[in-house]
Amino acid sequence: MSGERPLDGLRVLELADEQAEWAGKLLADMGADVIKVESPGGATTRRIGPFVGDVPDPERSLNFWHYNTSKRSVTLDLATRQGRALWLELAARADVVLETAVPGALDALGIGYEALALTNPGLVMTSVTPWGPDGPYAGFVSGDLIQMAMSGIINSCGYDEHDIPPVRPGANHSHHIASHHAVIGTLIALYARDALGKGQRVDIAVHDCASVCVEFAATHWFYTQRFVERQTGRHAYPQITARSSFLARDGHYASMSQTRDERVWREIVRWAHEAGLGELFDQFGDATDRFARGSEVLGAYEALVAEMDSEEIWHRGQELGMTWAAVRQPEDWLDDPHAIARGFFHPIEHEGLAEPVYYPGPPYAFTAHPGRLTRAPHLGEHNAEVYGALGYSAADLTAFREAGAI
Amino acid sequence: MLPLQDVRVLDFGWAMAGPQCTRLLADFGAEVIKIESEERPDLGRVSFGPHPFGQDAFGFDSSGYFNNFNRNKKSLNLNMQRPEASGVFRDLLAVSDVVVENYSAGVLEKWGWTYEMMKAVKSDIIYVSMAGPGHSGPYRDYRTFGPTVQALSGLTYLSGFPGERPAGWGFSYMDHTGGYHAAIAVLMALYQRKQRGYGEYIDLSQIEGGITQTGTAILDYQVNGRPSAPQGNRSNHPAAAPHGVYRCVDEYGGRDRWVAIACYTEDQWAAFVSASGSPEWASDDRFDSMLSRRENQDDLDALIEAWTRPQLAHDVMHLLQKAGVPAGVVQNHKDLTERDEQLAHRRMFPRVVHPKLGEFPMDGQPINLSETPGGIRRHGPLWGEHTGSILGDLLGYDAATIETLAAAGALR
Numbered sequence: 001m002s003g004e005r006p007l008d009g010l011r012v013l014e015l016a017d018e019q020a021e022w023a024g025k026l027l028a029d030m031g032a033d034v035i036k037v038e039s040p041g042g043a044t045t046r047r048i049g050p051f052v053g054d055v056p057d058p059e060r061s062l063n064f065w066h067y068n069t070s071k072r073s074v075t076l077d078l079a080t081r082q083g084r085a086l087w088l089e090l091a092a093r094a095d096v097v098l099e100t101a102v103p104g105a106l107d108a109l110g111i112g113y114e115a116l117a118l119t120n121p122g123l124v125m126t127s128v129t130p131w132g133p134d135g136p137y138a139g140f141v142s143g144d145l146i147q148m149a150m151s152g153i154i155n156s157c158g159y160d161e162h163d164i165p166p167v168r169p170g171a172n173h174s175h176h177i178a179s180h181h182a183v184i185g186t187l188i189a190l191y192a193r194d195a196l197g198k199g200q201r202v203d204i205a206v207h208d209c210a211s212v213c214v215e216f217a218a219t220h221w222f223y224t225q226r227f228v229e230r231q232t233g234r235h236a237y238p239q240i241t242a243r244s245s246f247l248a249r250d251g252h253y254a255s256m257s258q259t260r261d262e263r264v265w266r267e268i269v270r271w272a273h274e275a276g277l278g279e280l281f282d283q284f285g286d287a288t289d290r291f292a293r294g295s296e297v298l299g300a301y302e303a304l305v306a307e308m309d310s311e312e313i314w315h316r317g318q319e320l321g322m323t324w325a326a327v328r329q330p331e332d333w334l335d336d337p338h339a340i341a342r343g344f345f346h347p348i349e350h351e352g353l354a355e356p357v358y359y360p361g362p363p364y365a366f367t368a369h370p371g372r373l374t375r376a377p378h379l380g381e382h383n384a385e386v387y388g389a390l391g392y393s394a395a396d397l398t399a400f401r402e403a404g405a406i
Numbered sequence: 407m408l409p410l411q412d413v414r415v416l417d418f419g420w421a422m423a424g425p426q427c428t429r430l431l432a433d434f435g436a437e438v439i440k441i442e443s444e445e446r447p448d449l450g451r452v453s454f455g456p457h458p459f460g461q462d463a464f465g466f467d468s469s470g471y472f473n474n475f476n477r478n479k480k481s482l483n484l485n486m487q488r489p490e491a492s493g494v495f496r497d498l499l500a501v502s503d504v505v506v507e508n509y510s511a512g513v514l515e516k517w518g519w520t521y522e523m524m525k526a527v528k529s530d531i532i533y534v535s536m537a538g539p540g541h542s543g544p545y546r547d548y549r550t551f552g553p554t555v556q557a558l559s560g561l562t563y564l565s566g567f568p569g570e571r572p573a574g575w576g577f578s579y580m581d582h583t584g585g586y587h588a589a590i591a592v593l594m595a596l597y598q599r600k601q602r603g604y605g606e607y608i609d610l611s612q613i614e615g616g617i618t619q620t621g622t623a624i625l626d627y628q629v630n631g632r633p634s635a636p637q638g639n640r641s642n643h644p645a646a647a648p649h650g651v652y653r654c655v656d657e658y659g660g661r662d663r664w665v666a667i668a669c670y671t672e673d674q675w676a677a678f679v680s681a682s683g684s685p686e687w688a689s690d691d692r693f694d695s696m697l698s699r700r701e702n703q704d705d706l707d708a709l710i711e712a713w714t715r716p717q718l719a720h721d722v723m724h725l726l727q728k729a730g731v732p733a734g735v736v737q738n739h740k741d742l743t744e745r746d747e748q749l750a751h752r753r754m755f756p757r758v759v760h761p762k763l764g765e766f767p768m769d770g771q772p773i774n775l776s777e778t779p780g781g782i783r784r785h786g787p788l789w790g791e792h793t794g795s796i797l798g799d800l801l802g803y804d805a806a807t808i809e810t811l812a813a814a815g816a817l818r
Contacts, residue, residue, distance in 0.1 A: 201777075
């Protein structure tokens with residue numbers, strides 16, 4: 001293993017809030033040099049908790065830590081002339097600018113795509129906005145809850161009982177969806193740059209992206225004008241389907257489904273006998289009988305799962321080739337042998353913490369040139385390094401600082 | 407020009423995660439060749455509906471779902487379980503850039519193909535496998551579909567009201583997301599190949615793709631000892647109140663309708679109070695700061711819902727948005743396709759003609775490139791539609807060779 005990473009050499013300038021920080025992180029973890037441009041007071045996402053010890057502080061945001069691994073940070077006040085000049089210099093050396101400014105705001109300051117492309121025609125500028133640069137809702141205020149509602153996603157998520165409100169799956173997923181599209185668009189534009197002979201703009205609206213991340217809800221409407229109905233812990237669907245999640249002995253839920261496979265059914269019956277529930281299961285006949293008496297079978301499942309652990313349902317189900325699962329909590333993976341064997345978590349040291357913190361790794365294991373995570377930057381941690389590389393001295397930086405530019 | 411026009415992808419994608427990946431590539435011009443056989447047809451063709459004219463109306467060409475996720479692609483009938491298919495696959499590999507598959511671990515190996523063997527044919531091949539647990543580790547043989555991945559990764563647990571059963575996701579979110587991750591991996595590997603000349607084997611695990619999106623909760627657990635927990639529709643981070651989904655007047659034949667409202671700042675709260683007619687309760691001590699509103703959210707939510715309940719969801723959204731308050735209808739697909747003015751402005755549901763099904767809307771392509779736009783050029787491929795042109799034109803097989811393959815049963 002060479003230690004090289006897939007995106008080594010790619011230079012990205014990020015001016016992004018929670019809508020696209022995830023995009024910058026995905027690039028940075030795979031080797032891109034992502035310079036995060038923050039206002040002198042710090043990116044707004046440094047104020048989102050939870051915080052270390054629940055003490056709010058721009059350097060203690062776990063939200064910021066997670067979404068900004070492997071990046072460098074410089075401070076820059078775009079409201080100052082010197083700050084804008086530094087921005088132009090940084091952008092002149094970048095392959096990509098990733099930004100979430102209000103549409104038109106950078107152009108109004110004379111530092112938008114037109115200005116940057118003059119000196120850097122190869123630049124790819126990826127803009128992530130809530131609704132797109134123009135249109136009837138372009139001025140709407142946003143947020144993850146609003147996006148998840150407007151996309152149709154929340155309409156599919158919730159409970160069998162429709163007096164319980166539909167649910168926003170936690171958390172921040174509309175921004176993940178938009179960020180995934182932003183990375184894809186950026187990489188396609190980079191791929192096309194050689195043949196095209198120049199860079200281009202990539203326009204990503206959170207609303208567009210989330211509105212095509214709804215699976216069946218779309219096609220049932222497109223083809224048959226049917227709505228999907230939200231159902232507890234399973235697919236929203238035009239018809240009501242069989243319940244599939246049950247409370248296990250360990251207090252966690254597990255999923256289990258009906259089967260026509262007699263080999264699998266005999267095994268379930270064997271589990272039931274082990275659990276002292278043999279009589280309950282022996283009353284059922286072949287698959288035809290079991291599906292005719294579906295709700296009774298599900299009632300029996302419920303009794304059986306209550307006598308087993310959720311992990312046991314999962315592993316023993318998988319031995320039978322069934323796609324059953326335990327409803328795990330994310331942290332359950334920290335000491336899981338599979339995650340450990342795959343090296344999925346990356347330990348990162350933090351000043352002031354005795355133990356390294358284990359971060360989930362990239363969502364794709366490049367087997368020869370894997371990603372690598374480093375700690376999220378302190379505010380302005382790389383000012384001297386980054387501005388130094390532009391040729392500025394320590395005295396220059398002091399002057400910038402006194403002028404409020406950085 | 408189409409930006410990925412010189413990229414050829416051999417696509418064993420089926421169901422959704424694989425097709426979502428290659429849909430993104432095909433929309434931008436990659437030549438995506440779906441390899442399908444009667445023994446292993448894409449589930450999207452057979453099990454996943456809707457089939458607007460019946461499941462078997464047009465054989466394997468009956469599914470609207472398949473059409474939506476496979477537009478712009480080609481279909482090659484090649485039965486990899488036949489020994490004769492191996493030579494065809496070798497010839498395809500030699501002229502291809504990428505192989506994508508989302509089978510459970512071991513399927514390609516069973517057909518006699520590993521990454522090392524592909525690499526021996528095409529030294530810079532990019533191979534992405536995307537099994538739920540990945541291709542290594544103790545669970546490598548476990549089988550998953552979207553809900554399994556969501557349950558295992560923690561996403562299901564984090565969706566629901568505290569103390570209630572997990573509500574989870576009402577669709578295979580991780581099939582979409584696994585597809586996004588695989589497309590990102592392909593494009594990163596193409597970047598790497600262009601810079602340094604080599605290919606890559608990418609062992610993508612969809613479960614890991616789910617876990618990594620819960621990173622903040624995993625950090626909170628380690629650093630603060632706080633177990634992860636579902637929040638209903640509330641938001642601790644960022645702190646917000648109100649932050650909920652509120653019932654409105656039923657519409658569309660008595661369907662329940664809801665509007666989402668969030669106030670992240672004092673200004674937004676003040677704007678909400680004013681837009682809702684400055685009700686007396688809003689000046690109550692219980693609601694005079696973010697902290698107190700968050701402490702009294704049950705009361706707050708009940709009072710807000712009493713205000714929204716007699717109103718139309720769209721009216722509430724427009725009233726509040728006009729005042730600068732984050733608000734949005736919990737839209738269904740009638741809303742998305744017929745009432746959402748922004749999606750109409752962005753042309754997000756283009757209509758596409760399919761030779762058998764007819765003309766229907768599709769999910770648009772949400773990535774807008776200014777100079778080399780992608781888009782939908784063609785319907786999903788008919789069953790085996792391109793078998794002849796791929797074998798004849800691309801691989802240069804003569805009629806006798808194709809006939810021999812067909813006679814051996816390798817082409818169905």
